[in-house]
Amino acid sequence: MTGNTTVLVVDDEKVVREGCSRILSPEGFEVLAAANGREALEVLERESTNVVLCDLKMPVMGALEVLEIVGQRYPDIPVIIITGHGTVESAVECMKRGAYDFITKPFRADHLVLVVRRALEKQTLERRAWQLQEERARNLYDLAAEQSRVRTIVSCMADGVVVTTPDLEVVLHNPAATRLLESMPLVNQGGALSDYINDDNLGNALKRLLANAEGEEECIAQELILGRKHLRALSALVYGPERQVLGTVTVLHDVTSLKELDEMKSNFVHHVSHELRAPLSAIKQQHSVILDGLAGELVDKQRELLNRAQDKIQGLLDMINDLLDVARIESGHGVQQQVPLNLANILQQTVTLMGSKAEEKGLSLELELPEDLPLVQADERSIEEVFTNLISNAINYTPDGGTVLVSAIPHQEYLEVRVSDTGVGIAEEEISKIFDKFYRVKHPQTRQIIGTGLGLSIVKGVTEAHRGSVEVESKPGVGTTFKVSLPTISGGKLADYGQD
Ligand SMILES: Nc1ncnc2c1ncn2[C@@H]1O[C@H](COP(=O)(O)OP(=O)(O)OP(=O)(O)O)[C@@H](O)[C@H]1O
Ligand SMILES: [Mg+2]
Structure with a gap:
């Protein structure tokens, strides 16, 4: 004792x-x-x-x-x-x-x-x-306090919250969810999620999360369009203490006004660009007439100044065209004319077109294509733009004497086109930003290169509109490879479509 x-x-x-x-x-x-x-x-x-x-x-x-x-x-x-x-x-x-x-x-x-x-x-x-009894009483008290806090937070939130069981039965939602989803009742009364949301995308995403529990996807973000409303939905699984799936939680954020603002901005940019393009093209045309000597003889100095002005005007026109392209892609009108395409022809033409630019810099521009490329279903003009931008970047951001290699590798369901260079490379922390509109990397070696920072945003917009993807691998000082993957027409070879 x-x-x-x-x-x-x-x-x-x-x-x-x-x-x-x-x-x-x-x-x-x-x-x-x-x-x-x-x-x-x-x-x-x-x-x-x-x-x-x-x-x-x-x-x-x-x-x-x-x-x-x-x-x-x-x-x-x-x-x-x-x-x-x-x-x-x-x-x-x-x-x-x-x-x-x-x-x-x-x-x-x-x-x-x-x-x-x-x-x-x-x-x-x-x-x-x-002691145990006291502990239990304390735990119950803490639990009740926590529940009350969570209930208050959830009901005061400006964002909608919808909680379901693993069978997608709604067990909890807040007043904001009722406001955002018109058919959601004010008080919770159970029922299937599909009774309240007239959009399969959310239900499908939740089913995917549930099927993939413990898998890689911890959270799914998507945009739901319900009538005039645009909602950003963030969904995740709820796990119990033994990692058993208790259900799902979705937070809905109303982005309708942001969308409207963005649309207004795009319309404005589109309108202004359009209005600028015609007079600029006219000025360029008139300069060409003068440069051709049709308005009288020019002295060398005049010719030099006019040529410089022509370069600037061309730069402005390129930027305006890029802005119009971005607006076109964002509005979803950019990639509407999708037909079976043989990328071999397009890559060959683009490489030929860029050849003189590469030559000026003393770069070797090579194209390596396997025979019999599978066809992709794509909008020709937009796809041309993708590769023109990538090859033009590779040439621009590779110092004189380097190499740019364009190649294509067919995989089962998609075709991967690679544009590799031996250029200045891109630092890891910049990679996530280079696809943003107007973003340009500040690098002492590329400061003098003129650009708008729109090229890669067009590349990404077009590839994604074709249900494809774009990836980058880069090592500063060594080089960069952009990989564009586009879904192929299954089993579609050139011959099937009577092309050559
Ligand atoms: N192959 C590359 N090697 C190194 N840096 C690159 C490469 N491609 C793109 N970048 C970097 O990414 C930035 C964004 O490229 P993007 O094509 O969007 O714009 P830009 O080339 O600057 O202008 P533009 O709109 O005229 O294409 C570039 O400014 C450059 O810093
Ligand atoms: Mg570019």
Whole structure:
């Protein structure tokens, strides 16, 4: 038994007090003594006590009174009653009033130790039970507080929140979801998600997440178009403590006004670009007439200045055309004329067209194509633009004397076209930004190259509109490879379409 376990012996007979002490002390108990109930209560006030051994009959204050007061003030201290012969009934009465046990005088030493130990065990168990009960009450309180906090946060959110079971039954949604999804009731009343959202994309995305639980896709972001509303939906799975899937959560953000603003901006850019193109083309045309000597002889200086002006005008025209292309792709009108195409022809033509530019820089521009390329379903003009931009970049951002290689590798369901160069390369932290509109990398070696930063945004827009993708691998100072993957027409070879 532990050294700090204290037993209080309350008996008016000194021999009993001393006897108990003699028996219990060697067992490791600290023994305190009191001659009557009142003294016992004083000791209990002062000393922390584990068990009370109390004589039934004492002058001043007897066991029944002690039991009552201890029961009220120290409910976790077990009281064992010491009785003489013939007073067993009274002892039983004490038990009814809360005594833990009784022991009859004269008692055997081992019996006393046993009863005290049992009482201590009971006390330990009771204390543990109380602790657990308190802990449980605290946990329940914390849980209720947490739930209340989460409920308030969710219902105050400006974004819509929809929570479902793994069977896509709606179990919770907030007022914002009701506002965004017109058929969503104000109060939750269960029902399938498909009853409330008239768009299969969300349900399909959630099914994909559920089928892929523990897989790579932790979260799906997509745009939902519901009538005039554009919503950005972010969906994720909810896991339980044992990683079992409890359901899904979708947060809906209203981006309608941003979309409208973006459309206004695109319309404005489109309009301005259109208005600028015609007069600029006219100025360029008139300069050409002057340069051709049709408006009289030119001296060398005049010719030089006009040529420089022509270059600037061409730069402006290129930018305007790029801006118009971006607007066209963004409006979804850019890639409408998709027909079966043989990329070999397009790549050959583009490489030939860019040949002189590469030659000027002393670059070797090579094309490596396997025979029998599979066909892709694509819009010819847009696809030409993709490769013109990539090859033009490779030439622009490769120092004199380098190499640009254009190649194509057919895979089962897609065709991969690579444009590799031995140029300045792109730092890793820039890779995610180069496809943004107007983004240009600041690099001392490419500062003098004129550009708008629209080329790669066109490349990405066009490839994605063809359900393809574009990837970059680059090492600064070594070179860059752009890989464009486009879905092929399954099994479609040139001959099937009667082309050559
Ligand atoms: N092959 C490449 N090697 C190194 N850097 C490149 C390469 N291609 C693109 N970049 C970097 O990415 C940036 C964005 O390219 P993007 O084609 O969009 O614009 P740009 O070439 O600057 O202008 P433009 O709109 O006239 O094409 C470039 O400014 C350049 O810094
Ligand atoms: Mg470019």
